[in-house]
Amino acid sequence: MYLRRVKELREDPDTPQKVIAEYLGVKQNTYSDYENGKIKIPLEVFFKLADYYKVSLDYLAGRTDKR
Numbered sequence: 001m002y003l004r005r006v007k008e009l010r011e012d013p014d015t016p017q018k019v020i021a022e023y024l025g026v027k028q029n030t031y032s033d034y035e036n037g038k039i040k041i042p043l044e045v046f047f048k049l050a051d052y053y054k055v056s057l058d059y060l061a062g063r064t065d066k067r
Helices: 004-012 017-024 027-037 043-053
Strands: none
Touching: 004 027, 004 043, 017 027, 017 043
């Protein structure tokens, strides 16, 4: 569930993976692997994604629909 939400948040404003990867300090292919579930998203990256999108961790994790 959370992987879908992470991808939707990025695609909604049509942000390239490269932009998010640079913000996170990872390579684009690493970020792609996060979105596709090939690599688990580290907790510190999860926090940074929530900050970037200005959403709660619960929203990002799919535990609530309230941002």
